[in-house]
Amino acid sequence: MAILATGGAGFSGSNFVLDWLAQLDEPLVNLGERTCAGKRETLASQQGDACHVFVQRGRGARGLPEPAKAAFRLRVSTDEVYGSSHKTQITPATDRPAHGQRHTIDAREIERELSRRPAETFEAGTRKTVQWHLGHRERAQRVQGGANRERVSQHYGEEVAA
16 A cells, blocks of 8 residues: 655655654655755655655645555645645635644544554653754754745744744
């Protein structure tokens, strides 16, 4: 079975992609955009991995490219996937009323449909995430500056705090 991950070049999506490929020997089609949020170096370790197919796709692109069509099984996404779409163009997920207000994953469907269980508790995963960020401060500095700062300011209509 192939999995399609949208937004797989961004921060959350690339973490999912790297975790999936590290734990499973199953193909993953990574549909993403390499922009300010999508850093090339994040997925550099996956070049040449037969299980990882990266399909670069711009935010305004319509439809799925051929390599991704057969893999549409699971989607992990965040609000960044929607880009600057107007709120009238987005249909909220009625089964997840808080979606878009905060990032959550309800793993019950994944457990039921794919027989997968989280390898970490929420607490352990949060601790590891914070430790990772503390050990990679230079990445945060790159993300907080330059073109990404301008993009966030333009997208959200406000100046980003330093």
